[in-house]
Amino acid sequence: MPGYAAVFLAMVMTAIGLPLLCVFISEFLSLRGAFEANPVWAGWGALGIILNAGYMLWLYQRMFFGTIDNPKNEKLTRPERARVGLHVATRDSVALDWCLSQTVLELSLRGR
Numbered sequence: 001m002p003g004y005a006a007v008f009l010a011m012v013m014t015a016i017g018l019p020l021l022c023v024f025i026s027e028f029l030s031l032r033g034a035f036e037a038n039p040v041w042a043g044w045g046a047l048g049i050i051l052n053a054g055y056m057l058w059l060y061q062r063m064f065f066g067t068i069d070n071p072k073n074e075k076l077t078r079p080e081r082a083r084v085g086l087h088v089a090t091r092d093s094v095a096l097d098w099c100l101s102q103t104v105l106e107l108s109l110r111g112r
Contacts, residue, residue: 005064007087012060014094016053022097025105 017023027049035042068074 004087007091009060010091012056016056017049022094022101025101
């Protein structure tokens with residue numbers, strides 16, 4: 001389970017918009033655009049991002065550091081190789097998205 005917890009932590013950090021990860025760029029650009037249109041909207045958007053980060057960290061804590069309440073879950077075995085391969089593919093797709101985000105942004109701004 002430590003490997004799964006590490007992969008899930010990477011996904012949580014990506015989802016909450018940690019700087020230099022793919023969601024951070026989109027959150028920053030959308031908040032910037034909202035602030036130019038109406039600063040109140042940007043404030044609500046920033047509040048939503050903060051609440052999302054708090055929820056995701058609370059979720060991670062409960063999933064991996066909480067107690068096991070269901071007796072069926074006490075006898076779980078390690079994931080099969082197919083699931084490990086799925087986690088690796090997910091990690092690689094996130095890394096590819098991170099690498100290509102600047103290129104996609106430049107291409108989208110070129111059309112203006």
